[in-house]
Amino acid sequence: MSLVHTFFNSQIMLASLPALLRGLINTLLLGFMSIGAGSVVGLLVSLVRLYAPKALRVLAIIYIDLFRAMPMLVVLILIYYALPFLGVRFSSWTSAVLAFSMVMSAYSAEVFRAGIEGVPAGQFEAAAALGLPFAKTLRLVVLPQAIKAIVPPMTGNCVSMIKDTSLASTVALPELLNEATNAQALNANPSPLIMAALVYVALLWPMVRLVSILERRTQSRRV
């Protein structure tokens, strides 16, 4: 049995293609939902972390540290397998989106915080001196300037998030890896897994390149 026949079996690859594409759609759906929810919550958490009264700031710090310290897989498994013992039962979709969003929000919060803190204090002062309320200052003056520092690390976080959607295969969510694993079992041949790996690379390589370019551009501008 040749290597090609085992790992690059075109017949099996073609046969499992529809299932893998279905899985890819779910991967992208799961990824974008988690990125969307995670970013929005992350922004709110970063604002609480920066500007809320002390007690809330402490809670925000605990939230951020907790979800950065726990592996995403552990969060997912706790929600899907442990919560039912408390009577709270979520579907695999809900569990996955919940787990991924919370972890994404913790990492995003730190990115937003760093970006906002990078905006010079004079910008806040000039806006305040003009009588601009703080919320408007953030929206019109600070966040537009913070964006430049936020985009490179956030793009990296998004790439990680889409890769980590593969963890949802452990809770039977039919995303790309799950479909590939099933096809592999069905055909007793690892070609579908190889194809799934290639799909991930094809999907994310451009974004990975983009992250490198953006990071280099930030460095050179700093010089």
Add this chain to the structure above:
Amino acid sequence: MPQTASPPIIQIENLNKWFGKLHVLRNISLDVAQGERIVICGPSGSGKSTLIRCLNKLENHQQGRITVDGVRLDDTTRNVDQVRREVGMVFQHFNLFPHLTILQNLTLAPIWVRKLPRKQAEEEAMAYLERVKIAEQTHKYPAQLSGGQQQRVAIARSLCMNPKIMLFDEPTSSLDPEMIKEVLDVMVGLAQGGMTMLVVTHEMGFARQVADRVVFMDAGEITETAEPGDFFARPQTQRAKQFLSQILGH
């Protein structure tokens, strides 16, 4: 000339401020009449910038009272916002919004705080830009302007809010020498128009030309107050004499 009949537009009573343990403003009391032009000078670390920054709550004070145009400057957002609408500030480092054009820099606050329609805000902005002689730069970004141009834009930006009082925190200290005059000319024009101004500066020529009073600060206290002529010719305190000899010496 300042209107002495009406109550002072700024009243500072026994102002005390600490940065942690450091006593940076010691029992400051000062009344500013409407239309008065005051130059605040003194050695670095004397608290001059801190004092004017207390007037629009960019700095908090722990003791004493500040009243601006009849509004008590306390911790309530309403009062702070009200005062900030009446008081304009020009910073040493300009603090223009780099992501906005010159015109957008000027219209931001009038649109979002004074709630003006865009067209009206732009018309008023253009008028102020003409006044500071920078109308041809409206669609450029701050980074494309020189320091002197940026500072004139910053002055116009504050004026768009129609403040009653203008605070200047070392407005020319970051400028190359050849650009100082263009900014001072704008400030002289403003003073001659009757604006109440408090200017922290080392530019003694400006003080001589325009100030009604010179306030000399040292180590957090107002040690001497006098009309410019008297202050420069006959400084009363040793510290003021020392300061003037250093400033005017070169």
